[in-house]
Amino acid sequence: MTFVERARSFGAVLGLLIAASGVFFAPSALAALTIEIIGTGAKQIPVAIVPFRAEDGLSQKVTPVIGADLVRSGVIKLVDAGGLNPPPYEPQDINYGTWRSRGADAIVIGSVAPRSDGRYDVQFRLMDAQKQVQLAGFAYTASAAQLRLTAHKIADVVYEKLTGDPGVFSTRIVYVVKQGRRFDLQVADADGFGAQTVLGSNEPIISPSWSPDGSRIAYVSFEQKKPVVYVQSLLTGARRPVANFWGSNSAPSWSPDGSRLAVVLSKDGGSQIYLVGADGGEAVRLTRSSSIDTEPNFSPDGKSILFTSDRGGSPQIYRMPASGGQPERVTFEGSYNVSPRHSPDGKAFTFIQRSGSRFNVATQDFATRQVQVLTDGALDESPTFAPNGRMVLYATEVRGRGILSAVSSDGRVKQRLVSDAGDVREPAWGPLLKQ
Amino acid sequence: MKRFRFGLLGLNIVILAALAACSSAPTKEQSGAAVEDRKPGGPPTVVDRPPVVPVDPATTRPLSPDQIGSAALRDPKNILSKRSIFFDYDSNLVKDEYKPIVAAHARYLQQNGGTKMRVEGNADDRGSREYNLALGQRRADAVRQMMQLLGAKPDQVETVSFGEEKPRCNEAAESCWSQNRRGDIVYQGE
Numbered sequence: 068m069t070f071v072e073r074a075r076s077f078g079a080v081l082g083l084l085i086a087a088s089g090v091f092f093a094p095s096a097l098a099a100l101t102i103e104i105i106g107t108g109a110k111q112i113p114v115a116i117v118p119f120r121a122e123d124g125l126s127q128k129v130t131p132v133i134g135a136d137l138v139r140s141g142v143i144k145l146v147d148a149g150g151l152n153p154p155p156y157e158p159q160d161i162n163y164g165t166w167r168s169r170g171a172d173a174i175v176i177g178s179v180a181p182r183s184d185g186r187y188d189v190q191f192r193l194m195d196a197q198k199q200v201q202l203a204g205f206a207y208t209a210s211a212a213q214l215r216l217t218a219h220k221i222a223d224v225v226y227e228k229l230t231g232d233p234g235v236f237s238t239r240i241v242y243v244v245k246q247g248r249r250f251d252l253q254v255a256d257a258d259g260f261g262a263q264t265v266l267g268s269n270e271p272i273i274s275p276s277w278s279p280d281g282s283r284i285a286y287v288s289f290e291q292k293k294p295v296v297y298v299q300s301l302l303t304g305a306r307r308p309v310a311n312f313w314g315s316n317s318a319p320s321w322s323p324d325g326s327r328l329a330v331v332l333s334k335d336g337g338s339q340i341y342l343v344g345a346d347g348g349e350a351v352r353l354t355r356s357s358s359i360d361t362e363p364n365f366s367p368d369g370k371s372i373l374f375t376s377d378r379g380g381s382p383q384i385y386r387m388p389a390s391g392g393q394p395e396r397v398t399f400e401g402s403y404n405v406s407p408r409h410s411p412d413g414k415a416f417t418f419i420q421r422s423g424s425r426f427n428v429a430t431q432d433f434a435t436r437q438v439q440v441l442t443d444g445a446l447d448e449s450p451t452f453a454p455n456g457r458m459v460l461y462a463t464e465v466r467g468r469g470i471l472s473a474v475s476s477d478g479r480v481k482q483r484l485v486s487d488a489g490d491v492r493e494p495a496w497g498p499l500l501k502q
Numbered sequence: 503m504k505r506f507r508f509g510l511l512g513l514n515i516v517i518l519a520a521l522a523a524c525s526s527a528p529t530k531e532q533s534g535a536a537v538e539d540r541k542p543g544g545p546p547t548v549v550d551r552p553p554v555v556p557v558d559p560a561t562t563r564p565l566s567p568d569q570i571g572s573a574a575l576r577d578p579k580n581i582l583s584k585r586s587i588f589f590d591y592d593s594n595l596v597k598d599e600y601k602p603i604v605a606a607h608a609r610y611l612q613q614n615g616g617t618k619m620r621v622e623g624n625a626d627d628r629g630s631r632e633y634n635l636a637l638g639q640r641r642a643d644a645v646r647q648m649m650q651l652l653g654a655k656p657d658q659v660e661t662v663s664f665g666e667e668k669p670r671c672n673e674a675a676e677s678c679w680s681q682n683r684r685g686d687i688v689y690q691g692e
């Protein structure tokens with residue numbers, strides 16, 4: 068863990084404007100998932116978060132969300148920030164000796180001020196308790212409905228400054244909830260908050276996949292009494308079938324430039340991997356085997372595709388050029404290795420490995436071929452990396468109910484996203500979006 | 503959707519189909535799946551991330567009802583009313599006990615050249631959903647291949663897979679899993 072040494076000068080507060088538009092709803096009414104944290108990182112950075120000036124009267128307080136985000140990462144712990152009168156809101160108010168004696172390496176201070184247009188100015192500074200300098204400082208303009216997102220963005224900045232890795236607290240996840248005979252495709256914040264149904268159906272929905280720019284989701288819907296691949300815009304809600312050939316159509320995976328999808332089709336017999344345009348069109352065949360070839364996943368550089376195949380007798384993970392061509396087998400431990408997904412840096416992949424009757428999340432490094440099993444559930448499925456590569460989100464089962472869990476890529480920190488109803492499955496973690 | 507050409511036996515089918523149409527209104531299962539528009543509290547927009555908008559209701563086309571086949575297909579005493587072929591674990595081999603069922607349907611297709619069906623493959627729920635979808639597809643393909651060998655035309659049988667998504671039984675036990683490893687025969691219009 069390294070502090071990023073380059074501190075911003077005291078007065079330099081960058082403005083990051085969040086313009087208000089459209090209709091909003093209160094996210095608190097929609098909370099569907101709550102998070103339990105199991106385990107912590109080897110070394111945790113102690114941080115004090117002082118409640119922001121004037122946030123007390125807000126329906127959505129900012130600092131509790133920042134704190135919950137940072138704690139959830141497992142690599143940051145909170146230092147008691149209470150009992151100071153008056154609490155510091157500006158750098159000149161800080162008595163650094165007090166914070167050092169409380170064990171804080173860094174201090175988050177800030178304020179919320181209502182504007183005449185009904186929105187709020189939110190500003191914060193991250194201060195280094197040892198060097199007594201500012202590490203980051205930003206100002207935001209946010210509507211009441213955007214305060215939670217603003218808090219996630221502040222947590223992203225704090226996390227990145229303290230760990231060197233991008234924060235992913237303001238990213239989103241997609242997953243499927245099954246309740247009775249009903250299937251809902253839902254999009255939520257990375258902390259499970261603010262879940263919204265983007266597609267409801269009485270037939271199954273599986274394999275959602277984010278477009279690289281986070282604006283569209285590809286998925287498999289059975290609403291036509293067979294698996295068909297759709298792409299749906301989150302901006303407009305418009306959707307269209309992009310692979311609806313004779314037979315089954317499934318397992319969509321976006322090319323990194325967002326122009327194409329690798330899909331699995333059975334139109335020529337068996338289950339084989341093809342490319343189609345992100346808007347549909349002709350399918351170009353990539354694999355030619357008499358075995359099952361499925362679960363394609365593009366490498367981040369777009370040059371290769373990982374997939375599951377039973378061409379060697381048992382399901383194993385293979386890699387081939389993105390234009391097709393000779394695949395090479397990449398998993399060798401065990402008789403069942405499936406559901407490969409690249410890490411964001413392309414140096415490793417996560418997958419499901421069966422050992423005995425258990426199915427667990429594992430990662431494998433491409434260079435060393437070293438496998439690390441990260442989970443110990445009985446029926447873990449569908450692993451998906453956080454866009455900073457630090458966590459893997461997956462589906463598991465607890466007492467017969469489907470839930471989502473996340474595990475840090477070193478296996479030390481585990482989180483459980485507990486749903487208030489139904490079976491939750493098929494998660495996919497959305498991309499980091501440019502600010 | 504292509505119109506069906508009636509073969510020599512077409513007239514019979516038309517009559518039987520008409521009788522069938524008189525005697526039974528379409529059941530709920532025959533209609534397409536409803537895909538609903540859900541708006542949890544209004545359209546959301548968060549400015550610096552793409553907003554999420556629920557989709558409009560999708561229209562689904564029910565399969566054409568003009569080919570509801572012979573009453574034989576629904577006569578419980580007729581082998582054609584048997585529609586499920588069960589498989590062993592990790593196998594797509596059609597077992598001897600199910601071959602007469604596949605053969606009877608192949609014969610029916612051969613005799614009714616305008617009739618079409620889907621074979622829906624299924625798998626038990628252990629492991630990857632997409633891999634299980636492919637396993638179900640392989641089972642459906644095995645049934646189709648046998649039907650073709652016995653005289654059905656390639657375009658009469660579409661094979662699709664539901665993978666582990668449509669379990670007939672929901673417990674974690676072999677007695678249950680074995681019911682989920684199956685291929686189901688569904689005629690067009692049913």
